[in-house]
Amino acid sequence: xxxxxxxxxxxxxxxxxxxxxxxxxxxxxxxxxxxxxxxxxxxxxxxxxxxxxxxxxxxxxxxxxxxxxxxxxxxxxxxxxxxxxxxxxxxxxxxxxxxxxxxxxxxxxxxxxxxxxxxxxxxxxxxxxxxxxxxxxxxxxxxxxxxxxxxxxxxxxxxxxxxxxxxxxxxxxxxxxxxxxxxxxxxxxxxxxxxxxxxxxxxxxxxxxxxxxxxxxxxxxxxxxxxxxxxxxxxxxxxxxxxxxxxxxxxxxxxxxxxxxxxxxxxxxxxxxxxxxxxxxxxxxxxxxxxxxxxxxxxxxxxxxxxxxxxxxxxxxxxxxxxxxxxxxxxxxxxxxxxxxxxxxxxxxxxxxxxxxxxxxxxxxxxxxxxxxxxxxxxxxxxxxxxxxxxxxxxxxxxxxxxxxxxxxxxxxxxxxxxxxxxxxxxxxxxxxxxxxxxxxxxxxxxxxxxxxxxxxxxxxx
Numbered sequence: 241x242x243x244x245x246x247x248x249x250x251x252x253x254x255x256x257x258x259x260x261x262x263x264x265x266x267x268x269x270x271x272x273x274x275x276x277x278x279x280x281x282x283x284x285x286x287x288x289x290x291x292x293x294x295x296x297x298x299x300x301x302x303x304x305x306x307x308x309x310x311x312x313x314x315x316x317x318x319x320x321x322x323x324x325x326x327x328x329x330x331x332x333x334x335x336x337x338x339x340x341x342x343x344x345x346x347x348x349x350x351x352x353x354x355x356x357x358x359x360x361x362x363x364x365x366x367x368x369x370x371x372x373x374x375x376x377x378x379x380x381x382x383x384x385x386x387x388x389x390x391x392x393x394x395x396x397x398x399x400x401x402x403x404x405x406x407x408x409x410x411x412x413x414x415x416x417x418x419x420x421x422x423x424x425x426x427x428x429x430x431x432x433x434x435x436x437x438x439x440x441x442x443x444x445x446x447x448x449x450x451x452x453x454x455x456x457x458x459x460x461x462x463x464x465x466x467x468x469x470x471x472x473x474x475x476x477x478x479x480x481x482x483x484x485x486x487x488x489x490x491x492x493x494x495x496x497x498x499x500x501x502x503x504x505x506x507x508x509x510x511x512x513x514x515x516x517x518x519x520x521x522x523x524x525x526x527x528x529x530x531x532x533x534x535x536x537x538x539x540x541x542x543x544x545x546x547x548x549x550x551x552x553x554x555x556x557x558x559x560x561x562x563x564x565x566x567x568x569x570x571x572x573x574x575x576x577x578x579x580x581x582x583x584x585x586x587x588x589x590x591x592x593x594x595x596x597x598x599x600x601x602x603x604x605x606x607x608x609x610x611x612x613x614x615x616x617x618x619x620x621x622x623x624x625x626x627x628x629x630x631x632x633x634x635x636x637x638x639x640x641x642x643x644x645x646x647x648x649x650x651x652x653x654x655x656x657x658x659x660x661x662x663x664x665x666x667x668x669x670x671x672x673x674x675x676x677x678x679x680x681x682x683x684x685x686x687x688x689x690x691x692x693x694x695x696x697x698x699x700x701x702x
Contacts, residue, residue, distance in 0.1 A: 249640060250650075250680070251665040252657030253689040257507025257555070260686040262498060264490030266291035267516050268675050269447050270546065272299050272347050273423070274486040276354060277455050278324030279308040279332070280430065283483035285324040289514075290488055294674045295344035302341065302351055306362075307333030326483055330405065330431045334360035338398065341366045343601060343645070343674045346420055349378045352401060353424030356387035357431035359405030365398035369601045369645040369671075375399060378424045381412045385428050385436075409434035409477060416596070417569045419444040422473060430457065432477040439464060439472045444569045445520045449473055450545040455481040469566070489516035489548040493573045494676045496524050497651045499553050500577050501688060503533050504584040504633075504659040508555040510686050517547040523571030524578060525551075531558040531585060558585035560630045565593025572596055575626070576652040579608045583617040584659060585630035595624040601671070602644035611653050614639035615664055638662035647671040651679055658688045665693065 266289040276299065278285030290296065304310055309325040327333075332354070339362055341348040348366055352375065355362050365371070376395025383389060386404035391397065409432045414421050422438045426448055429436025449459045457479040464470035495515045502508040517540065529535055534556045540549040558581055571578070575597060582589035597604040605621060612619040616636030618629040637660025643650040650666045657664025672679050680690050 248692045248694060249665045249667055250654065250669040251663045251691050251693045252654040253663045253691065254660060255505055255658040255688045258502050258505050258510055258686040258688060259508070261511040261513060262682050262686060263513040264495045264498070264515055265293070265676055265678060266488035267491040268293065268295060268493070269346060269419070269445065270451070270488050270516070271296045272344070272350060273447055273451050274488060275299050275303060275324060276350055276427070277451055277481060278483065278486075279303045279306070279326050280329050280354070281326035281455055281481040281483045282328045283326065285326060285483040286485050287322040287324065288320065288485075288487045290322050291491065291675070293677050294342055295347055298340060298342040298344055299347040299351070302339040302347070305335040305337060305339055324483070326481070329478065329481060330358060332358050332360065335362050338363040338365050341370060343367050343370050343671065345370060345373055345600070348397070349375065349420040349424050350427060352378050352382060352399070353427035355401040355403050356382040356385060357407040357428040358403040360403050362401050363398055364401060367645070371397045373601070374599055377416060377418065377421050381410065381421070381425055382428055384408070384412070385410050385432065387428070407432040409436050411437045411439070413439040414441065417442040417444050418596070419448070423448040426452070426473065426475045429475045429477055430479065435474050435476050437472055437474040439470060442469050442566060442569050443471045443520060445518065447518065447546070451486075454486070454545045455484055457481060484544070487543040489543055489546050490514040492516050492521050492524070494679075495551065496574045496577045497655050497676070497679065498682065498686065499525070499528065499535065499551065500581045501655045501658055501683065502553040503528065503556050503558065503581060506555050508553070510553050512551040512553065514548055515551050517549050519547075520570050523567045524574035527561070527563055527567065527571065527578060528558075528581060530561050531581065531589075532556050533558060558630070560585045560587030560589040563589065563591045568593040568596065573648060576604060576608050576648045577655060579612060579619070579626065579628050580652050580656045582628035582630055583612055583615070583635050583656065584633050586632040587630050589628045589630060590625060592625045594626055601646040602649070604646065604649065607644055607646060607649045611641040611649065614641055615653070615656060615660065633659070635660045636662060637664045640665045640667055642667050643671065645671050647674050647676070651676065654683070654690060
């Protein structure tokens, strides 16, 4: 088991009905992209609602090291608006130090795409968790565009990037449905003379395409005639991106934790404001509604090309269902918290198509199953499927769950504990700051009980 400062762990305790209104933090995926596109644009870009978590701030620092001038909010008038003074497509400078992306797979892979199409050399590194995550799925196609990479093992960080100032346009048929792979290639294609196309086996989140259009690039998305499930995305190279105003919507992946917390806690009724409702990101909400969740969407609108709305969530009796594999790309980050909802459901829930979970911050598939077992919930892994045997609201808890530096595992099991019969603790909550620094304060604001406890005072078998 891992140790934490002062020998303390974070514990969640059975809570009564959750009430209140929360404005969710800015979408992490869109925050990364707004910063990067602002850095590649001509003229100033202003960003409101940027997620100021560690992952995104590492992207800020990387762009600054590449010569992008960024005005942080505390350098202005404290109104939370970031201003990015871009250098234009192909205009980034060679950094003097390594670019440390911390725990962010999105930031790292998108940055590799940007660096690959610049005539410079740079080292990209990250923390222990990120250094175990495969980057070859990105470096292999980028190498075909003319970049060179020197790395540890099978595409592991740290990675030395030797970019090219004249990238070769590419038509790439991706073997995996990954928005990060697609985005890295499209970003490299911005500086290529001609069109670059990515063919995906299934559509993935399209924040890159939407934001590229918002900044003035020509992007086409087409179905693939030979494969009804596949789609192709093409970007025309050498556009002049113009600085824009970007209002970042609330992150549906962060909202997911509060949604499930309200569903499993009797007597709850909460409102989540300004949640992003991109149809390629809302698979969890659809799945929960199939399970019987009382979720109402109101005040729908559009911000910077992205659909946004408010969610009202009331406690609900959930039932087990089968979640098809084709839904995975629209909710790949939400399976840990879906597994928590499934633990409280009546009946079994089967989730297929989860192989991608094995290459996240940790082997999330194993971490979910192990955490559920520690809390008294039966869960089984069959190939790339997870089966959770729901306990119809009666989850024992009484565990300390190892989170393996994974923010989503930590938040998911803290949510599980607020409706469990006995407390649930996580052995390390520090990774939560990478994506949702206000998670504990937001949970407390709606009535959940989360406390710091001395490890020696927690009486569980782990």
